[in-house]
Amino acid sequence: MALDTTTVTPEIRITPFTGLSETVRERSGIARAEVVYSAYGTWAATGAGSNRSISFLFSLDPDYGYVMMDANAAFIKSADYLKMEANGVMEITTDTGPGAAQRESQWYNFPNSASRQSSGTTPIGDIPADNYNTLRPITGDNGIMVFTLVDKPTALLYPFPGVNTIDVTTMFGELAANQGAVAYRFYMRFLQYDITQGYNYVVNSPRLTR
Secondary structure: OOEEEEEEOOEEEEEEOOOOOHHHHHOOOOOOEEEEEEEEEEEOOOOOOOEEEEEEEEEEOOOEEEEEEEEEEEEEEEOOOOOOOOEEEEEEEEEOOOOHHHEEEEEEEEEEOOOOOOOOOOOHHHOOHHHHHOEEEEOOEEEEEEEEOOOOOOOOEOOOOOOOEEEEEEEEEEOOOOOOOEEEEEEEEEEEEEHHHOOOHHHHOOOOOO
């Protein structure tokens, strides 16, 4: 069995916030902009005898700080159930110098809420895993799995002195082999802060206000 890997680079959309002078913004906890990363496409069918994984990978602009607000992904299979793992993972890696030893790494789960339905008479303990995990039918005779990041990072993702890059990688997998093409949707939203706000108490307050 071989592993077919797919890497997707999401598109970025930046919406600046207006209404404040630069001086007022610097002294406040108000973000500069909303930054959205999104992707829309098809996860290709596997090769014969292969299983697969898919990763959504991007690097945050190191000239700003960020707070993650929302993150979700959906996978839709035409007229079928999905056999994906019911949990994805996200890694946020802060590169503080050369070599793996100089990388700070945060990990978070991307769970899918199971459908838990096959037929009205099948006990939950007897439902096959793909039927259990997949909601079907949806948007026609299709199966869908929706992954949502419930426990979001509470730390400010910020290029403190010595930080070179902030990489965000979200990964999903499917151990079952010989699976067909799947449509994917990916969305992640951040609030963007100026470098000068990085040490501001309002932005970094231990009292969670977001």
